Amino acid sequence: MDVDKEEVKNINHTFAVCVYRESFYLEACICALKKQSVFSNILMATSTPNPFIENIAKKYEIPYYVRDGKSGITQDWNFAYQCAKENYNSDFITIAHQDDIYEKDYVETLQKMMGREKRPLIFFSDYYEIRDGKRIEKNQILKVKRLMLFPLRFRIFQRSRWVRRRILSFGSPICCPSVAFAVENMPPVIFQNHFRACEDWEAWEKLSRYKGAFVYSSKKLVGHRIHANSETSAAIEDQVRSKEELEMFCKFWPRGIAKFLGEKYAKSQESNQL
Numbered sequence: 531m532d533v534d535k536e537e538v539k540n541i542n543h544t545f546a547v548c549v550y551r552e553s554f555y556l557e558a559c560i561c562a563l564k565k566q567s568v569f570s571n572i573l574m575a576t577s578t579p580n581p582f583i584e585n586i587a588k589k590y591e592i593p594y595y596v597r598d599g600k601s602g603i604t605q606d607w608n609f610a611y612q613c614a615k616e617n618y619n620s621d622f623i624t625i626a627h628q629d630d631i632y633e634k635d636y637v638e639t640l641q642k643m644m645g646r647e648k649r650p651l652i653f654f655s656d657y658y659e660i661r662d663g664k665r666i667e668k669n670q671i672l673k674v675k676r677l678m679l680f681p682l683r684f685r686i687f688q689r690s691r692w693v694r695r696r697i698l699s700f701g702s703p704i705c706c707p708s709v710a711f712a713v714e715n716m717p718p719v720i721f722q723n724h725f726r727a728c729e730d731w732e733a734w735e736k737l738s739r740y741k742g743a744f745v746y747s748s749k750k751l752v753g754h755r756i757h758a759n760s761e762t763s764a765a766i767e768d769q770v771r772s773k774e775e776l777e778m779f780c781k782f783w784p785r786g787i788a789k790f791l792g793e794k795y796a797k798s799q800e801s802n803q804l
Contacts, residue, residue: 542571543623543637543710544572544623545563545573545632546610546614547573547592547610550576551578552582553629555629555755557586559627560572562631568637570637571614571620573595573617574592574594575606576596576606577600577601577602595613595617604725607720611625611720622644624640627706629755630707630752630754631752633753635749643745647743649741650743651711651715651737652709652734652737653747656705656750657672657753660753660756674703675703676748678697678701681697683748685743688744698738699779701731701795704730705754708751716737726774771796775792775795
């Protein structure tokens with residue numbers, strides 16, 4: 531369970547904000563990061579440099595890094611992660627999504643919970659959705675994800691490879707923008723350049739094999755924005771996600787069972803469409 535009265539350890543955390551083109555919601559994300567109850571480094575990284583991003587970086591005095599080459603979600607995430615790792619010597623890194631909101635006690639909660647583990651792997655939290663500017667805390671998909679993650683409310687299960695792999699075998703309930711990585715326990719490359727929609731699930735599957743803890747907070751520390759221009763919505767629209775989900779289920783199950791689960795899981799995609 532979450533511990534509210536523990537002393538906060540001085541841990542070097544960095545938000546690496548991955549920025550793509552001109553996001554209408556970027557400034558709101560930056561403002562939320564600036565309002566954290568304990569200090570965190572903040573940087574911005576992009577493969578699509580433009581005056582809009584540069585002006586935001588100057589306005590909030592945030593270091594700004596540009597990746598050369600073609601844009602790609604896994605390449606951009608890995609680049610942002612490396613910028614935080616190499617330039618700030620970060621203990622923990624959160625790849626912040628430009629459209630999302632982080633509650634003011636996100637870093638404080640992360641520090642408390644990760645600091646008490648001998649070998650943490652990742653930290654992540656519960657979340658709420660933001661649809662048409664409204665905060666949505668309950669819907670069918672959120673209920674299912676919270677039920678799937680219920681065992682990880684207990685520290686003994688956070689350290690269990692068997693438990694977290696069983697959870698991931700039925701889908702990916704982990705809120706990607708809420709994840710912070712324990713740098714010293716991570717592989718050199720976290721995200722493989724393989725998927726377009728399930729790249730996070732693929733990473734969690736790989737990390738679930740490692741010795742250490744998946745540290746989960748049941749606090750709703752992130753507001754995940756659902757909108758028509760998101761990469762998730764685009765992947766659902768052109769059927770990419772369904773194909774990738776089948777491949778992920780095959781990592782855990784025989785193909786027949788994987789196909790059955792994939793068909794059932796695809797229905798949850800409807801909640802990501804406006």
